[in-house]
Amino acid sequence: xxxxxxxxxxxxxxxxxxxxxxxxxxxxxxxxxxxxxxxxxxxxxxxxxxxxxxxxxxxxxxxxxxxxxxxxxxxxxxxxxxxxxxxxxxxxxxxxxxxxxxxxxxxxxxxxxxxxxxxxxxxxxxxxxxxxxxxxxxxxxxxxxxxxxxxxxxxxxxxxxxxxxxxxxxxxxxxxxxxxxxxxxxxxxxxxxxxxxxxxxxxxxxxxxxxxxxxxxxxxxxxxxxxxxxxxxxxxxxxxxxxxxxxxxxxxxxxxxxxxxxxxxxxxxxxxxxxxxxxxxxxxxxxxxxxxxxxxxxxxxxxxxxxxxxxxxxxxxxxxxxxxxxxxxxxxxxxxxxxxxxxxxxxxxxxxxxxxxxxxxxxxxxxxxxxxxxxxxxxxxxxxxxxxxxxxxxxxxxxxxxxxxxxxxxxxxxxxxxxxxxxxxxxxxxxxxxxxxxxxxxxxxxxxxxxxxxxxxxxxxxxxxxxxxxxxxxxxxxxxxxxxxx
Amino acid sequence: xxxxxxxxxxxxxxxxxxxxxxxxxxxxxxxxxxxxxxxxxxxxxxxxxxxxxxxxxxxxxxxxxxxxxxxxxxxxxxxxxxxxxxxxxxxxxxxxxxxxxxxxxxxxxxxxxxxxxxxxxxxxxxxxxxxxxxxxxxxxxxxxxxxxxxxxxxxxxxxxxxxxxxxxxxxxxxxxxxxxxxxxxxxxxxxxxxxxxxxxxxxxxxxxxxxxxxxxxxxxxxxxxxxxxxxxxxxxxxxxxxxxxxxxxxxxxxxxxxxxxxxxxxxxxxxxxxxxxxxxxxxxxxxxxxxxxxxxxxxxxxxxxxxxxxxxxxxxxxxxxxxxxxxxxxxxxxxxxxxxxxxxxxxxxxxxxxxxxxxxxxxxxxxxxxxxxxxxxxxxxxxxxxxxxxxxxxxxxxxxxxxxxxxxxxxxxxxxxxxxxxxxxxxxxxxxxxxxxxxxxxxxxxxxxxxxxxxxxxxxxxxxxxxxxxxxxxxxxxxxxxxxxx
Ligand SMILES: [Zn+2]
Numbered sequence: 001x002x003x004x005x006x007x008x009x010x011x012x013x014x015x016x017x018x019x020x021x022x023x024x025x026x027x028x029x030x031x032x033x034x035x036x037x038x039x040x041x042x043x044x045x046x047x048x049x050x051x052x053x054x055x056x057x058x059x060x061x062x063x064x065x066x067x068x069x070x071x072x073x074x075x076x077x078x079x080x081x082x083x084x085x086x087x088x089x090x091x092x093x094x095x096x097x098x099x100x101x102x103x104x105x106x107x108x109x110x111x112x113x114x115x116x117x118x119x120x121x122x123x124x125x126x127x128x129x130x131x132x133x134x135x136x137x138x139x140x141x142x143x144x145x146x147x148x149x150x151x152x153x154x155x156x157x158x159x160x161x162x163x164x165x166x167x168x169x170x171x172x173x174x175x176x177x178x179x180x181x182x183x184x185x186x187x188x189x190x191x192x193x194x195x196x197x198x199x200x201x202x203x204x205x206x207x208x209x210x211x212x213x214x215x216x217x218x219x220x221x222x223x224x225x226x227x228x229x230x231x232x233x234x235x236x237x238x239x240x241x242x243x244x245x246x247x248x249x250x251x252x253x254x255x256x257x258x259x260x261x262x263x264x265x266x267x268x269x270x271x272x273x274x275x276x277x278x279x280x281x282x283x284x285x286x287x288x289x290x291x292x293x294x295x296x297x298x299x300x301x302x303x304x305x306x307x308x309x310x311x312x313x314x315x316x317x318x319x320x321x322x323x324x325x326x327x328x329x330x331x332x333x334x335x336x337x338x339x340x341x342x343x344x345x346x347x348x349x350x351x352x353x354x355x356x357x358x359x360x361x362x363x364x365x366x367x368x369x370x371x372x373x374x375x376x377x378x379x380x381x382x383x384x385x386x387x388x389x390x391x392x393x394x395x396x397x398x399x400x401x402x403x404x405x406x407x408x409x410x411x412x413x414x415x416x417x418x419x420x421x422x423x424x425x426x427x428x429x430x431x432x433x434x435x436x437x438x439x440x441x442x443x444x445x446x447x448x449x450x451x452x453x454x455x456x457x458x459x460x461x462x463x464x465x466x467x468x469x470x471x472x473x474x475x476x477x478x479x480x481x482x483x484x485x486x
Numbered sequence: 487x488x489x490x491x492x493x494x495x496x497x498x499x500x501x502x503x504x505x506x507x508x509x510x511x512x513x514x515x516x517x518x519x520x521x522x523x524x525x526x527x528x529x530x531x532x533x534x535x536x537x538x539x540x541x542x543x544x545x546x547x548x549x550x551x552x553x554x555x556x557x558x559x560x561x562x563x564x565x566x567x568x569x570x571x572x573x574x575x576x577x578x579x580x581x582x583x584x585x586x587x588x589x590x591x592x593x594x595x596x597x598x599x600x601x602x603x604x605x606x607x608x609x610x611x612x613x614x615x616x617x618x619x620x621x622x623x624x625x626x627x628x629x630x631x632x633x634x635x636x637x638x639x640x641x642x643x644x645x646x647x648x649x650x651x652x653x654x655x656x657x658x659x660x661x662x663x664x665x666x667x668x669x670x671x672x673x674x675x676x677x678x679x680x681x682x683x684x685x686x687x688x689x690x691x692x693x694x695x696x697x698x699x700x701x702x703x704x705x706x707x708x709x710x711x712x713x714x715x716x717x718x719x720x721x722x723x724x725x726x727x728x729x730x731x732x733x734x735x736x737x738x739x740x741x742x743x744x745x746x747x748x749x750x751x752x753x754x755x756x757x758x759x760x761x762x763x764x765x766x767x768x769x770x771x772x773x774x775x776x777x778x779x780x781x782x783x784x785x786x787x788x789x790x791x792x793x794x795x796x797x798x799x800x801x802x803x804x805x806x807x808x809x810x811x812x813x814x815x816x817x818x819x820x821x822x823x824x825x826x827x828x829x830x831x832x833x834x835x836x837x838x839x840x841x842x843x844x845x846x847x848x849x850x851x852x853x854x855x856x857x858x859x860x861x862x863x864x865x866x867x868x869x870x871x872x873x874x875x876x877x878x879x880x881x882x883x884x885x886x887x888x889x890x891x892x893x894x895x896x897x898x899x900x901x902x903x904x905x906x907x908x909x910x911x912x913x914x915x916x917x918x919x920x921x922x923x924x925x926x927x928x929x930x931x932x933x934x935x936x937x938x939x940x941x942x943x944x945x946x947x948x949x950x951x952x953x954x955x956x957x958x959x960x961x962x963x964x965x966x967x968x969x970x971x972x
Contacts, residue, residue, distance in 0.1 A: 083536045096535065103529050105536060204535040209772035238540045238774050316772055319570050322579030323533045327638070338574055338630075365570070365767035374769060 001165065004029040009074040009168040009222040010249075013115065016063060016073035023063070023073030027056035027117050030075040034119060034166050037486050042141040043161035044120035045080050046088045055117045062115070069115030070249075071229055077161035077170040080121040081128055082108050082213070083202040087118075091204045092126040092136040092154075095324045095331045095349030105202020106234045107213045108171065114229035119167050122157030126351045127321065128173055128206040130154050131181055131422040134410060135353045143185060144484045145449055149407040152182030155216060159186040162216050164484055169226050170216035175206050176309050177402075177426025179214045180438035184402040184452025187440050187479050189469070190216050191223040194459050195433035196241040198227075199234030205320040207313035208239070210430050218479060220439060220470040224248035227462060246463040252470040256290040259468060261455075262297035262395030267425060272404055275444050276451070280401055283441040283453045287399060290471050297391035297398065301383040305427040306420055308384070311364050311377035312431075317354075318361030324349060356416065384431040392458045397468055401425045402438035402452030406445040425454060435462045439469045440478035450482060493696040493734065495727045496704060497662050498654035501669065501690035502647050503679045504617065505548050511616045511646035512539030512582065519685045523639035531644035533577035538773050541566070545646040546589065546777060548678035549614050551787050552648065553590030555672055555794060556609055560784050564589045564777040566614075570767040574636070575618040577643055585768040588613035589777070595652070596796035597668035599660055602803055602810035604796065607665045608653040619643040648679075654693065654704070659723035662692060663716050671795040675820055689714050692723055695740070696730045705730075706740040710754055713747050722747040726754050798823060806836035812844060822848075825859040832869035835876065842868055846886060850893045862895040871899040879909050883956050912959040914966065920953045921966045935971050943967060 004026055007015075015021035031049050038044055052075070059073055078084060081091045083101035090096045104112075112118065125135035133141045133156025141156045143149040144164030151160040155178050158170025163186030172179040174192035183190020192214045200211055215226035228249050233242040263284055269277040284294055326332035326345030333344035350358070364373040391398060404424055413419040429436040434456050441453035453472070457465035473479070507517050513530035529537040553560050567585035590612045598604050620642055625634025650669060656662045670688065673679040681688050695707035710726055713719045730740055745754040770776075795817050802813035816823040822843065829839040847858045847868075854861075871888060874880045880888070880903060888899045888908070896902060903909055911917065924946060925932055934942050943964070950963045 081536075083534075089535065091535065099535070101536075102534070103537075200536075201538050202536040205773075207772075236540060237538050239538075239772070315769060319568050319580050319767070319769070322570060322572065323535075323577060325572060325574075325579055327574050328532060328577065329534070338636075339572075342572055362767065365769055367765045367767075370767075370769075 002029040002032065005033045005165040007168070008219045009071060009217060009225055010219065012074050012168060013070060013072045013225065016059070016115070017069065019063060021073070023056040023059040023115070023117060024053070026073045027052050027075060027119075030119055030167065037164060038166060040142065040147060040486060041144055041160050041164050041166070042139050043077060043122050043157045043164065043166050045090055045092070045123050045138050045157065046121040048087060048118050048120050051087070052117050052119050055112065059115050059117065070225055071111060071169070072115035074116050074169055075119045075167045076111055076116040077119055077122040077158040077167035078108055079124050079155050079158045079170070079172050081124055081173060081204040081206075082171060083204070084108055084118060084121070087121060089121065089204070090138055091128070092124040092138055093349065093351070093354070094137045095345070096204075097138060097331065099330050101202075103202065106199035106236060107230045108202065110230050111169070111171065111226065116169065116229075119161070122155075122161050122170060124157055125154035125178075126354050127204065127317070128154040128175055128178055128211075129317070129353050129357055131177070131419050132408070132413065133157065133182070135351055137351050140410075143407045143449075144486065145187060145482060146407065146447060147485055149409050149449065150185065152185030152403075152407060154178040155182045155190070159183055159188060159190065159216050162186065162218060163188050164486070168217065169222060171226075172214060172216045173203055173206075174212050174214055174426075174430065175210045175313060176430045177423040179216060180402050180426050180436060180452065180454060181422060183216050183438040184440075185407040185450060186216075187450035187482055188216055188218050189220050189223045189437060189439050189473070190214070190402075190452070191227065191437040191466070192430070192435065193227060193231060193462050194241070194435045196239050197232075197245070197435070197460075197462065198230045199237040199240045201234055201236040201240075205316075207316040208320060209316060210309075210313060220437075220466055220473045221249060221252060223437065224252060224466045224470075227466070231462070243460070248463040248466040251463050251467050253467045254471050254474055256287060256292035256468055256471050259292045259397065260295050260395040261287050261292045262295050262391055262398040264302065264391070264398060264400055265296050265298045266300070266302035267400050269401060272401070276401070276405065279442050279444055279451055280453070284399060286476060287472065290475055294399075295395050297394050299384075299387045299391060299428060301380065301387050302428060304380050305384070305431060306424060308377045308380040308431055309423070309427045310360065310420065311373050312381065314357040314361030315364045315374050315377075316361065318358045318365065321350070321354065321358060353416070381431050384428055385433070388428075388432045388434060388458075396457070397465060398456040400454045400456065402454040406443070406449035406451055429454075429456045434459060435465050437465060437469055439473055441476070442478050443482060448482070450478075492699055493727075493731055494699045495657055495723070496654045496695045496697060496707075497656035497658075497723060498693040499650075499652045499656065499662055499665060499690055500693075501650050501666065501688060503650065503669070503673055503681060504687035505545050505646040505648060506677065506679050507542055507544045507548065507646055509542060510644040511542050511545055511614070512644055515644065517645050519682070519687075521641055523637070523641060526641040527643070531577065532640055539582060539771075541774055541777070542646060545614060547783075547787060548646075548676075549589040549612060549648055550779065550784060551676050551791060552673065552678050553593060553612055554784070554788050555676055555791050556590075556593035556595055556612075558590040558593030558609060558612065560590055560779055561587065562779055562781075563587060564779065566771045566774045566777075567768045568771045569615075571764060573618065575621050575638055575643070577619070577640060581615060581618070582771055582774070583615035583649075584613035589779075595665055595668050595672070596794070597661075597664040598796065598799055598810065598814075599664050600810060602813075604800060605661060605664065607655040607661075610651040610653055612648050612650045615647050615649060617642050617645040617647045654695075659720045659727070662723055663720050666690065666716060666719060668795060671817065675792060675795060683715055686714060690719065692719065692726075694723055694726045694730070696727060696734065706742050708740065708742065708754075709744045710747055711744055711757065718747055718749055721752060722754055725752060729754065806830065806840070808836070808840055812840055815844060816840075821857065821859045825865055828865035829868045829872075832866050833872040835872050838872040838875065839868070842872065842889070846889050850890070854893070861893055862897075863889070863892045867892055867898060874899055874903060878959070879903065881910055881956065881960055883951070884908050884910070887956070908957060910959050911954065911957050912962050914962065917950070917954065917958050917962055917966055920950045920958060921963070921970055924949045924953060925970060932971065943971075
């Protein structure tokens, strides 16, 4: 393996910026790595070799012209639910299998403007629905630490790409845990900013009120760099927040002195078995070793998370996915009339999980059930925000598991409910719109596979969150202690 | 007009009016009628995957002004909802509309009938939504059934549309039309819509029921869909009232249903279908933040509301003693009405102002294609002319001539009268000389008169007027002629 592919985004940007390394050299190294391993890993649905080379050349020219690019030459894997002009953008679905995006998502554009190099469009659970990446209609992605296991979902493609050294930054989207969970499974950092911090313009919507773009990286510093490049108001997204962004990369720290970190009483890890319980207890004590004070906090609504999420997200998805009807773009299966064309197109184009959620959502919004389900779920959602507000009166950050276990084998979770349970610890933060990340915290299972510690901050406290995660990462270095399988 | 029966009609109107804004409701595309199909479109109004709406501020301000004009309440909070249904013209397969929190609530519209009666119809609400595209069915008779294929033009998709919903306060087709005319006049006056019916910028549905005169209970209603001219509204409602009356008279029962209007047959027909039980699954659009309306904004917009047509109409009837037809004629041409008001203010003579504005000035405007208010004739000059006529300084014939010269840009009529010596003369000696000359030149006419053909007097008067170049006082001419002849 070329040593260049192991470098962090921060190192690459520094070296390319200082002209000690060219963006083209880094790009060639990463493209070679993709050609070597991706037939086995399956991170990418579309490889963008030509575009990557052209972009690298352009970055080298910009650097030569004296431009300061915070992500100069950094190879990026883009989850394939984000539009990039002229490239196939599939959302992991047959219904968009051959759709070429005619415009670029704001977040992607900002990464490219900062000097990022698009290596490819990465695999995902269809329309970002899933917790294992097994729901992609277009390809299998494997966990780079154990090819028999899933990379996590729905951002499995970008997570596997970054974990397997096929990119330094992955752009993922998190709706109920879709960045944090694959981040944990692929032994990397998965960071979901505050809802509205990064524009959703050009991100193919799953559940609009929860979807959030964020980075998957091998270091916290890289996550901060990517966040700094992407965050901030976008006039094209009315839910994007118009409020100054505190730069995160500049404020990283190495201790946790003076910080109170809350551990949620309701998130009982004993239920997860002795090994995982011990792992998280160790993680919490590592936090105290760094000077943090652990306090117990309560999220009384914790057990309603899944139920709430699985009403709101499907309700919004049932409406968001209506536009895939065969009329204007994507797959069309002809019928005798327009109604039959809709039916045939959507039956053939959507996979089982997508159909299941559309049905749940349609039901939850239908008259007679709207108040009983959708309205109640919205009220529960308000409770989550209140619970967290109260908890944060007692602490600066909250620590929790990222997943309820290590990466599992393909087809291991055959019933939807046990799959949904994977997101038990990430959904509450999503419902409250809070910034949260997952950082490697050790290994569990046989063979030993990656686990993630989730840290969560109050709204807009991304800088504080990343600073603390950086301290934990620098003290523990779990990411570098396990070798990838290839 | 239906013959009076023992029944009275109860009518409520829902009408859609396209707003005049530079760009569409949720994107930057031009809001213009016509053009090559699908040239005024972008990712947002085509609902490409990932595209997001951003609300048009100008459209919201138009709505607030319309509401304020009708005395509606403008709630401090409002929101957009999604109305979900599948329709090939509708890119997202949901329409962004307003459900339970519209921009304006209540208010009322004052309107008038042909006989000058002023009436009032309460409004339930006015809400904001977006228009759909337009289908053309090819290879058949223009209807979807039997067509080989359909083409869709999305240029109108996303154009801002306000929906005005009235209370069932209207009692006849004439009242319905009067109400709609008042809406149209007001929207044009406010500049919120140009209400071009031929471009489909006003469409309406009517809910019609009948009940025995004196009853306060509501009868079973039917809804007549998609009328797009005042003439269709008038005919469709009359025909529906007649149909319902006939059913009740013959002991039948009205069925609640949706009916279409067949312009060529002059009848409504049942459109009952499964669609009527449609469940739109409304829910708050998570892509759009709620609308907060600042009290200061409302106050600023309130200052931009001019006096409404009904106010002007009442003034024209009560103060100026115009007949309802003249008043309506003026009000339907807002700039002309403003010109008229200035002329009345300058001359203090409403009757003469009406005569000139609706008479010679309108004729000149028609002949030259120049609007009265854009002509060189200022209201002040018209007032001068009126003063000359009223003071009998000139007669009507001279007045007409002067007006033509004023229209040609010759300026002040007083100056012309002085310069050209056009003042009417009542000098008996001078007129007597003209009379003598005319009698001498027309012996046959004199003989005819003497033989009893006294109506020849008009001819002789005309000859004298001509000889005096129109300046002679016609009454004096008449008197002197009689004296000579009798
Ligand atoms: Zn547009």
